[in-house]
Amino acid sequence: MTDQAKILEIVEVARTTGKIRKGANETTKAIEKGEAKLVVYAADVSPREIIMHLPLLCKDKNVLCVEVSKKEDLGAAAGLAVGTAAVAVVNEGEAKAALQRI
Numbered sequence: 001m002t003d004q005a006k007i008l009e010i011v012e013v014a015r016t017t018g019k020i021r022k023g024a025n026e027t028t029k030a031i032e033k034g035e036a037k038l039v040v041y042a043a044d045v046s047p048r049e050i051i052m053h054l055p056l057l058c059k060d061k062n063v064l065c066v067e068v069s070k071k072e073d074l075g076a077a078a079g080l081a082v083g084t085a086a087v088a089v090v091n092e093g094e095a096k097a098a099l100q101r102i
Contacts, residue, residue: 004068006102007040008077010095011087014038015079018093022078023085024050028057030088036063038099041086042071051085064102 001009014020021030024045030036031054039058041051058065068074071083078087092099 003102004073006098007066007068008073010038010092010098010102011040011074011077011089012079013095013098014089014092015077016093018089018091018095020078021088021090022080024054027054027086027088030090031057031061031063034061035090036061036088037092038089039063039065039086040068040074040089041065042074042083043067043069044071045085054086064099066102 021027027039031039039054041054045051055065071085074087075083078084
């Protein structure tokens with residue numbers, strides 16, 4: 001399993017057993033409030049300005065930040081019928097062990 005597949009699986013497990021925030025705005029709020037445990041954003045977001053601030057914000061708040069290649073894959077992992085720019089895992093649920101391994 002690739003790293004990207006592992007990340008998407010963590011998002012999926014966290015969605016079903018914990019809690020996630022979907023979209024760049026919700027993700028930003030979760031980071032700023034100190035709720036985010038993991039932030040995943042898509043590389044194919046256009047315009048890039050939508051997600052450019054996320055890695056910097058994560059670094060400031062000491063939150064793990066990971067890029068995946070497609071917003072469609074991220075959206076599917078988040079349980080959406082459409083792609084999403086970013087997802088924040090705020091409660092990892094049963095994905096806690098997997099999250100600690102990365």
